[in-house]
Amino acid sequence: MTDNQKEQIRTLRLQGLGYTAVADRLGISKDTVKSYCQRNGLAGKRSDSAVESVCPQCGKPIVQSGKHKRRRFCTDECRKTWWVKHHADIKNGAVHSYVCEACGKPFTAYGNTTRKYCSHSCYVSIRFKGGDPS
């Protein structure tokens, strides 16, 4: 697994996606996703605990107070660091934005890939509908 995949697992899990959905999107096995999540505090349902998310920058759990807008990063410092890194990725061409040809949803992918679909299931749905298999 690459660092980018790990980061995407974290992001997708925090968006509430299940192991299968995350695995589909990244094209890796569900077991890989599951064991990574279990080792990194991303396992289980997040809504039944005070800790609702983890900081995407440092991985620390974030306890949401409920009074304020949902926090995504544990500190301002982490937020800034993450955005600087993220924007550098976009500038360097490491992150590409696409629109899924199957469901029409926008998605991003890392690296020099030419992805047409947001997830493996979208890819499969087009392929087996008799669409252009190229």
Ligand SMILES: [Zn+2]
């Ligand atoms: Zn942090």
Ligand SMILES: [Zn+2]
């Ligand atoms: Zn799609």
